[in-house]
Amino acid sequence: MALDSACLFCRIILGEIPADIVLRNDNVVAFNDINPQAPTHVLIVPRLHVENAGELAQISPSITADLFNAAAEIAAQRALSGHRAVFNTGADAGQSVFHAHLHLLGGRALAWPPG
Ligand code: AMP
Numbered sequence: 001m002a003l004d005s006a007c008l009f010c011r012i013i014l015g016e017i018p019a020d021i022v023l024r025n026d027n028v029v030a031f032n033d034i035n036p037q038a039p040t041h042v043l044i045v046p047r048l049h050v051e052n053a054g055e056l057a058q059i060s061p062s063i064t065a066d067l068f069n070a071a072a073e074i075a076a077q078r079a080l081s082g083h084r085a086v087f088n089t090g091a092d093a094g095q096s097v098f099h100a101h102l103h104l105l106g107g108r109a110l111a112w113p114p115g
């Protein structure tokens with residue numbers, strides 16, 4: 001649960017790896033995705049190392065809510081006409097970084113269902 005020096009997103013939180021930070025507060029850090037899939041593609045991460053959203057929800061429902069609140073705040077700041085907030089859980093769902101993160105996507109029409 002403590003930050004893990006071997007984890008990419010923990011290292012971003014610690015400032016050891018640069019990122020384009022768009023929001024930070026006591027519980028979450030948000031930064032632009034390095035490989036954006038939409039004009040807005042922000043990753044919102046908890047300031048604690050948990051593998052996925054389910055673990056985070058068990059450990060801290062309130063920090064889970066903080067991630068969604070940060071997504072809503074960024075979407076409102078940018079006056080997005082619509083947005084998608086999604087957690088990928090497990091490699092088959094496309095998860096590649098095993099520190100829970102909420103993707104915020106917007107700024108273009110988003111197809112459904114996702115691939
Ligand atoms: P996921 O595939 O759901 O685990 O999402 C991981 C995301 O992290 C991908 O969208 C990557 O493009 C993004 N990513 C990987 N490395 C970095 C980095 N150094 N800075 C910002 N985003 C990154």
Ligand code: ZN
Pocket residue numbers: 003004007008009010011048049050098099
């Ligand atoms: Zn981590």
